[in-house]
Amino acid sequence: MTNLRLLEQFRSFYFKNYPDDMETQISYFAVFGGLDWDIDTTKSLKELIHTLVLENFDELYEKVQELTLGDKSYKRLLRALAVGDRKIFSAFNRAGLNNGNGGAALNYLQEKGLIEMEYSREVHPRQESPKAKLKRADAKHRISHKVFFTYPFIRFWFYFISPNFKAIQEGDFEKVLEDFELRHNSYTSLVYEELSELLLNYNLRDAHIISSGSYWDANVEIDILTVTENQRIYVGECKWTNHKINKKELHKINDKCQRLNIVPTQIVLFSKRGFSKELEAMAGVNLALYSSEDFKALVKSNPKGSNPKMLFS
The missing domain is CATH 1.10.10 (Arc Repressor Mutant, subunit A)
Structure with a gap:
């Protein structure tokens, strides 16, 4: 959620x-x-x-x-x-x-x-x-x-x-x-994962999301699994590390999808430090890549009247 x-x-x-x-x-x-x-x-x-x-x-x-x-x-x-x-x-x-x-x-x-x-x-x-x-x-x-x-x-x-x-x-x-x-x-990493879901769902804001969050069962864990009303499936993995993500991560997430018997509409990878050139060349309809600066989308504006409850206030 x-x-x-x-x-x-x-x-x-x-x-x-x-x-x-x-x-x-x-x-x-x-x-x-x-x-x-x-x-x-x-x-x-x-x-x-x-x-x-x-x-x-x-x-x-x-x-x-x-x-x-x-x-x-x-x-x-x-x-x-x-x-x-x-x-x-x-x-x-x-x-x-x-x-x-x-x-x-x-x-x-x-x-x-x-x-x-x-x-x-x-x-x-x-x-x-x-x-x-x-x-x-x-x-x-x-x-x-x-x-x-x-x-x-x-x-x-x-x-x-x-x-x-x-x-x-x-x-x-x-x-x-x-x-x-x-x-x-x-x-x-955990906060990054939660923020990554927010960014993905922000970019899917015109779709009707019926289910979103991490997914886990006895055998498989996925950072983000988002499903829309028209049964489009977005599977995401997040890496808050000091090196670029390479193609191995794509193989891992494809393996998880096969074990869950799902065919993702799009795989979405989030990386603190970006991606290998090989992975960047594969980006497109089936693969979306987000690095740290893409999170600017979440702070494009400061909503008027927004006054979140804070600790110790």
Whole structure:
């Protein structure tokens, strides 16, 4: 499901801070999105995290405590969702929660507006073959929905800050900054994926989209699967890495489509740093390529009256 709240935050961040380019916009938004702060995007992310977050840790910690009521199960679940695959059951396991207390924590975090559900589109083998005798693994398989964070900063907090709580309290910032340096590309990938879906659906705005979001089942995961009313299928993959995407990624996504028995109307690839010349030569009706600067389409205008709800406001 397209996250329109994220789009409002993305636009708000842009028109408040005016970063020089879209790669910077996406990188900095992935950390500070959802905060109504002035962000100097000419400074490095590490410097900003140091001065705006770590040096104000006590104040921010109290605000996070208010949002979570200081409840350990709520915070463990947020941590598990931030670093894991976003699937509810695996997050419960990672957080040491069961369906009872995990479900209660999930409900509270939803009601508080910190997370939203992304419902699976997988069809259980039992539904496909009601009378057939299923393999043991298929019979026991549980379809798990996923969760995405309403505010990028909350995910950043529980991805990088919360695990380093003791060191930060003692004034030792090196570990969290080193951790961020090592993993910030991997961390940003999820926000990039969500923004990529927004861009794709923006470009399909004249079509009637009936289903959109990531797709996952027991065997296959696809970053974006969008279906329109006239049964046009758009399959997308997103790569937030420091190298260009080459033809191998196209082979991988074609393989996934074959395993799902779908014939895409168009394959759509999103890349932080662009594409190989071979792949660029293949772009056309069946293959669309988007790099960072194409996300300017999402901030062409600042809608009048747009006032997205922000954290800590």
